Amino acid sequence: MGNQSMDRQHISNQSADEKSVSVGFQSESSEKAWEAKLLAMPASDYMNDEQLRFFRHRLLAERAEIETHLRDEGRHRLP
Numbered sequence: 001m002g003n004q005s006m007d008r009q010h011i012s013n014q015s016a017d018e019k020s021v022s023v024g025f026q027s028e029s030s031e032k033a034w035e036a037k038l039l040a041m042p043a044s045d046y047m048n049d050e051q052l053r054f055f056r057h058r059l060l061a062e063r064a065e066i067e068t069h070l071r072d073e074g075r076h077r078l079p
Contacts, residue, residue, distance in 0.1 A: 031057075 038051050
């Protein structure tokens with residue numbers, strides 16, 4: 001299976017939750033504001049629903065960045 005069909009398969013296997021989280025921010029500044037809000041929360045709110053959404057978004061964004069890097073690296077290799 002080629003890289004392109006693997007990419008399409010991965011995208012089709014994403015849950016609706018993953019897709020909505022991956023487009024949840026309009027800008028980096030809104031993510032920074034969300035992060036600051038979470039850091040200001042009391043310890044009793046540790047890993048509440050909002051914090052879980054934030055970290056899920058962050059992890060999905062990092063995964064997407066890594067997948068893009070790996071795809072780009074694969075294109076630069078000699079056959």
